[in-house]
Amino acid sequence: MGGLEARWTARAVAQAAQAACLLEVSAPKPGNVCRYADFTDARYEDFLLSAVAIGPAFAAAGRSSVGRTIWRAIRDTRRWVRTNTNLGIVLLLAPLARAALQPGPLRENVGRVLAGLTVEDARLAYAAIRLARPGGLGRAERGDVAEEPRITLLEAMELARERDAIAREYVTGYAITFELGYPALREAWSATRNLSWAIVEAYLRILAQVPDTLIARKRGVESAQEVSRWADQALQAGGIRTPDGREAVSELDRRLRDPGHTLNPGTTADLVTAALFLFLLQDGPGGREAAPSF
Numbered sequence: 001m002g003g004l005e006a007r008w009t010a011r012a013v014a015q016a017a018q019a020a021c022l023l024e025v026s027a028p029k030p031g032n033v034c035r036y037a038d039f040t041d042a043r044y045e046d047f048l049l050s051a052v053a054i055g056p057a058f059a060a061a062g063r064s065s066v067g068r069t070i071w072r073a074i075r076d077t078r079r080w081v082r083t084n085t086n087l088g089i090v091l092l093l094a095p096l097a098r099a100a101l102q103p104g105p106l107r108e109n110v111g112r113v114l115a116g117l118t119v120e121d122a123r124l125a126y127a128a129i130r131l132a133r134p135g136g137l138g139r140a141e142r143g144d145v146a147e148e149p150r151i152t153l154l155e156a157m158e159l160a161r162e163r164d165a166i167a168r169e170y171v172t173g174y175a176i177t178f179e180l181g182y183p184a185l186r187e188a189w190s191a192t193r194n195l196s197w198a199i200v201e202a203y204l205r206i207l208a209q210v211p212d213t214l215i216a217r218k219r220g221v222e223s224a225q226e227v228s229r230w231a232d233q234a235l236q237a238g239g240i241r242t243p244d245g246r247e248a249v250s251e252l253d254r255r256l257r258d259p260g261h262t263l264n265p266g267t268t269a270d271l272v273t274a275a276l277f278l279f280l281l282q283d284g285p286g287g288r289e290a291a292p293s294f
Contacts, residue, residue, distance in 0.1 A: 006049030008281055011232045013097050014059035018108045020276035021051035021089060022267060027199035030234075030249060031256025031264050039261055050085040053077040061094065062101030066117060067153060069094040072293040074128035074223060087132040088166050088270030092124070092177070093277055095170070100281060106294035111173050114154055122149035122156050165267050174274070178294075181206050181275030186283065188240075197240040200249065201271045203265075204239055208232035219262050225264060 008016075025047040028034045055072035056059050058066075064072070073090045097118075099109035126145045149156060153170075160167035169176060184205040187199035208231040211224035234252045238245025256263045282294065 004277055008044060008058050008100050010062055010101060010282070011059060013100050014055050016277050016280040017093050017097060018051045018055050019280055020093070020273045021054070021086065023047065023195065023199060024089075024273040025195045027203075027270070028253070029200055029203045029265075029269060030253035032266065032269050037257070042085060043095075045229070046081045046083060047085050049234040050077045050192045054086065054090060057090075058093065058097050059077045061097035064098075065121055065124070066113065067121030069097065070121075071124040071128040071131075076263040078131055084132045084134045087129060087236050088267060089136050089273045090128070091166050092169060092174075092270055092274040096174070096177075096184050096274060096277055097268050106281075107173070107178060114170055115172065117153040117170075118256075119152055121148055121153040122151060125153050125156075163213060163217065165210060166230075169271070171275070175270055176206065176210060177274040177278065180209060181271055182278045182282075185272075185275045185279050188239070189279070189283075194202070194240075197294055199272060199276065200240050201235075202275055203268055204231045204235050204249070206271050206275075208235055209236065212268045214266040217262055223263070227256065227265060 023031060025044065026035050028036055033039050033042055033044055033047060038044055053074040053076040056074060057069050060070045060072075069139035070090050073094070075086060077086055077090075095110060095113045099106055099113045102109045102113075115222070126147075127147055129145045149157075157167040157170035161171045162168075165176065181202055185202035186197055189195060192198055192201075208228055211221065211228045213224070216224035216225055230252050234245065234248040237248035240246055240249060278294070
């Protein structure tokens, strides 16, 4: 996509980041916390508080480094919430927010922001990850977040790309977000005029095509692939657009809610939030009909 000159204010970018978080968690995505379902260690209200907490960090994203935006957003979240609610979201949104506040086409800006990441960005991001204490992280031979980095944040993401879809977004210039998540969200919104349903459909489309790497780390690659097949079956049944499809989505939700939350497609939810961020910037809350232009 090409042509769009970045035209958003710091306030608009911060509001889009916060609204994306609020809308994502409020939609009834199978296997995730939403307004109808909590986890034992994370409640819906925790995610609402987290969305509020990141506002100042993202309002300053245009004049702060990506690493500092990540670190500040997680630090501020931890003042309100004692569990990891938004690390993946913050990691995804920080480069997008900085790119949106620079002149030029948004996706080209994203590439420049990613190429300019530094060792200091990695140091601050690692500190944020340690503060958030995400589950299923494990250890890495190189670029382990428990150690001080000697490589840039982009190089660190390159090392993690096979085991983490968020890292893969950094390396591919946000291929899933721009080429799958955002188009799916926009098409579903156009067809249904129901933003909550559109979010669920975009989530299912990403999950069906991209096995969730959080599940893969917790339960193994085969389990992640099986969950992707279940998501595809729900879409084939009609997804959120038909009664049979909605029953299939409900059944998927029941299958994913194991007591330990090991089948929670949490990375997919983070990717949906990034797509929502683009949707809110490009289309606005009312979902304008202009062709996407970034």
